[in-house]
Amino acid sequence: MDRTFSIGVDLGGTNLRVAAYSLEGEFLQTITLPTRLADGRDCVVSDLCESVSRLRVIHGRTGRLVGIGVGSPGPLELPSGILRNPPNLFGWDGFNLREAIESSLDTEILLENDANLAALAEQVCGAGRTTGASSLCMLTLGTGVGSGLILDGEIWHGISGMGGEAGHIVVDPEGPLCGCGGRGCLEQYASASAMIRMMSEASTPVANAREVADLAKAGDKAAQAVLECVGRALAIALTGAINTLNLPLYVIGGGGSGAWDAFAPNMFQELLSRSYIYRLTAASADRNSAFNANKTRICRAQLGSEAGLLGACLLGLRGTTAETVSAFERKVAS
Amino acid sequence: MDRTFSIGVDLGGTNLRVAAYSLEGEFLQTITLPTRLADGRDCVVSDLCESVSRLRVIHGRTGRLVGIGVGSPGPLELPSGILRNPPNLFGWDGFNLREAIESSLDTEILLENDANLAALAEQVCGAGRTTGASSLCMLTLGTGVGSGLILDGEIWHGISGMGGEAGHIVVDPEGPLCGCGGRGCLEQYASASAMIRMMSEASTPVANAREVADLAKAGDKAAQAVLECVGRALAIALTGAINTLNLPLYVIGGGGSGAWDAFAPNMFQELLSRSYIYRLTAASADRNSAFNANKTRICRAQLGSEAGLLGACLLGLRGTTAETVSAFERKVAS
Numbered sequence: 001m002d003r004t005f006s007i008g009v010d011l012g013g014t015n016l017r018v019a020a021y022s023l024e025g026e027f028l029q030t031i032t033l034p035t036r037l038a039d040g041r042d043c044v045v046s047d048l049c050e051s052v053s054r055l056r057v058i059h060g061r062t063g064r065l066v067g068i069g070v071g072s073p074g075p076l077e078l079p080s081g082i083l084r085n086p087p088n089l090f091g092w093d094g095f096n097l098r099e100a101i102e103s104s105l106d107t108e109i110l111l112e113n114d115a116n117l118a119a120l121a122e123q124v125c126g127a128g129r130t131t132g133a134s135s136l137c138m139l140t141l142g143t144g145v146g147s148g149l150i151l152d153g154e155i156w157h158g159i160s161g162m163g164g165e166a167g168h169i170v171v172d173p174e175g176p177l178c179g180c181g182g183r184g185c186l187e188q189y190a191s192a193s194a195m196i197r198m199m200s201e202a203s204t205p206v207a208n209a210r211e212v213a214d215l216a217k218a219g220d221k222a223a224q225a226v227l228e229c230v231g232r233a234l235a236i237a238l239t240g241a242i243n244t245l246n247l248p249l250y251v252i253g254g255g256g257s258g259a260w261d262a263f264a265p266n267m268f269q270e271l272l273s274r275s276y277i278y279r280l281t282a283a284s285a286d287r288n289s290a291f292n293a294n295k296t297r298i299c300r301a302q303l304g305s306e307a308g309l310l311g312a313c314l315l316g317l318r319g320t321t322a323e324t325v326s327a328f329e330r331k332v333a334s
Numbered sequence: 335m336d337r338t339f340s341i342g343v344d345l346g347g348t349n350l351r352v353a354a355y356s357l358e359g360e361f362l363q364t365i366t367l368p369t370r371l372a373d374g375r376d377c378v379v380s381d382l383c384e385s386v387s388r389l390r391v392i393h394g395r396t397g398r399l400v401g402i403g404v405g406s407p408g409p410l411e412l413p414s415g416i417l418r419n420p421p422n423l424f425g426w427d428g429f430n431l432r433e434a435i436e437s438s439l440d441t442e443i444l445l446e447n448d449a450n451l452a453a454l455a456e457q458v459c460g461a462g463r464t465t466g467a468s469s470l471c472m473l474t475l476g477t478g479v480g481s482g483l484i485l486d487g488e489i490w491h492g493i494s495g496m497g498g499e500a501g502h503i504v505v506d507p508e509g510p511l512c513g514c515g516g517r518g519c520l521e522q523y524a525s526a527s528a529m530i531r532m533m534s535e536a537s538t539p540v541a542n543a544r545e546v547a548d549l550a551k552a553g554d555k556a557a558q559a560v561l562e563c564v565g566r567a568l569a570i571a572l573t574g575a576i577n578t579l580n581l582p583l584y585v586i587g588g589g590g591s592g593a594w595d596a597f598a599p600n601m602f603q604e605l606l607s608r609s610y611i612y613r614l615t616a617a618s619a620d621r622n623s624a625f626n627a628n629k630t631r632i633c634r635a636q637l638g639s640e641a642g643l644l645g646a647c648l649l650g651l652r653g654t655t656a657e658t659v660s661a662f663e664r665k666v667a668s
Contacts, residue, residue: 013409075611075614077628084614085614133493135493137578147578149578149579151485151490156485156579157580157582158579158580159467159469159580159582159628159629159630160580160615160628160629161580162580162611162614162615163577163578163580163611164578165577165581165610165611166574166577166578167380167577167578168573168577168609168610168611169573169574169578169609170505170570170573170574171504171507172506172507173505173506173566173570180609180610181608181610181613182573182607182608182609182610183608195659214598222383234505236504236507237574238506239502239503239504239516240500240503240571240574241578242483243497243499243500243501243502244471244497244498244499244500244503245483245490245492246491246492246493246494246495246496246497246498246574247492247493247496248493271514273515274504274515274516274517275460275502275516276499276502276514276515276516277496277497277499277502279515280409280418280496281418281494281496294493294494295493295494296493
């Protein structure tokens with residue numbers, strides 16, 4: 001009866017994943033379902049809560065549940081838990097996700113922007129662990145570009161949870177209109193979707209970022225130009241972050257990072273010319289150099305598409321404070 | 335003998351200011367000297383330490399010194415205290431300012447980037463106090479554009495003190511070359527110097543930002559165009575900060591903020607079109623609205639040119655931990 005575990009939920013636009021995770025760092029069980037957006041949000045919340053309840057019952061027999069972490073696409077207002085025009089959950093604007101889940105489960109949850117949870121997972125179990133960095137910014141190159149910020153080991157979600165939108169850093173003030181209403185946002189140049197779009201505009205349709213990289217490697221000029229643009233846009237956005245935040249680590253993940261080998265050289269070259277703080281602080285190639293301890297490092301994410309789910313589980317484990325546990329146990333007992 | 339006080343130092347490129355400051359929030363005495371850069375850094379450090387010692391002796395008779403805060407122009411590597419190519423302290427590259435001051439005073443000091451100290455002062459005694467914000471980003475429009483970041487009441491100086499360079503956020507990737515080696519940095523458009531430079535390029539020389547604002551108000555087209563450019567550049571840089579950090583407060587100070595009334599309208603208009611997080615979170619004009627508690631606010635700095643000195647004094651007061659005080663008293667006693 002002594003195993004401590006959490007439950008983590010990754011609510012994605014395509015898949016809904018729910019897992020039980022032990023304090024020892026082991027996935028005990030994972031449930032994956034399609035996110036039934038077409039059937040309405042009540043249906044999705046019901047699927048979510050049923051899966052959580054199942055894991056709670058099964059693993060509660062031999063363990064002690066200390067917290068439920070839930071990751072949702074943003075913008076997500078916190079602590080309220082209200083979604084604000086989330087592009088990947090169409091029709092959910094104004095929906096109070098926290099209230100819906102908590103009233104169904106009859107317990108408190110720890111709710112967070114999914115990009116922040118992926119960043120937390122990278123900090124605890126991925127690139128942060130490898131480099132010893134307790135602070136990092138993670139950019140996720142997917143349909144859009146999401147971002148998560150970990151400062152001194154804690155998620156930074158700003159005053160109301162509405163940060164995490166580094167995809168809408170302005171890279172070119174006169175650039176193309178973005179879905180957000182702005183112009184020339186990072187996401188118009190560096191998301192996986194942008195890479196696919198730019199290739200299609202160059203009359204070479206591809207399915208994913210990896211294909212763009214393969215084409216570039218094979219000498220395709222269009223693919224090389226697209227990846228140069230990706231590296232440049234990332235460098236411009238990172239220049240702002242590096243010059244203002246001076247974090248030790250920036251991590252690039254998501255489907256678009258499949259083209260890392262092809263866009264990274266230009267990104268690093270542009271960074272060296274654009275950011276003087278990067279020039280002053282770039283880590284040397286020798287990872288173990290003591291001189292690197294306070295340096296700036298930019299690397300590819302180490303965890304794959306499970307980062308968000310893992311982050312939700314890790315957040316759940318952080319529910320392990322005396323108050324949370326006892327409040328939780330009172331609720332379960334009553 | 336019971337009055338608790340700190341000593342704060344503001345080491346500027348032009349003036350050196352040293353003050354004793356009481357826990358009750360009162361300047362007890364301020365010494366202002368020219369910064370004798372032409373006579374070499376040893377001379378400047380000696381002037382600085384002599385002034386600190388004077389205040390330590392005078393106010394130590396009736397009070398208890400708990401900490402010495404020193405603000406320096408950056409880039410300043412922390413915790414080492416080594417200056418890295420500081421543009422306003424020419425010839426000081428590689429100089430260990432902490433070591434020089436500490437060995438002369440024979441005590442520990444609290445050393446910090448001056449822009450961070452101005453931000454701390456605004457948070458504790460200025461715009462942060464008025465709005466109740468415990469986090470803020472401050473942009474100082476002076477010779478360059480400096481920045482300071484306060485997160486949950488604490489200075490964020492990054493992994494090695496090398497942040498605070500929001501002046502080098504890229505506003506236009508193809509813009510003019512900047513002294514930092516980059517292109518199109520915020521500081522090329524929004525510093526007080528940039529305003530003066532742009533007016534001079536338009537054949538209307540001015541002495542300061544306030545004059546640009548006066549000319550614009552009187553209908554001068556060149557001045558209006560310059561201030562439109564300032565507002566636009568600030569909006570582009572702030573869009574990145576707002577979308578990624580979601581802070582409750584952004585404060586604009588320094589000499590350039592003398593033109594606030596003239597550039598702010600365009601800045602707010604550009605922000606509304608460029609940052610969807612700003613659109614979602616902009617505070618209403620009613621300052622006291624409860625609905626504003628978690629909103630985004632952008633305002634002019636409330637403290638004048640003494641913000642850096644005040645911040646150094648406030649930092650000194652934070653030396654009031656049991657360890658610091660006792661370590662300090664041991665040193666004084668020995």
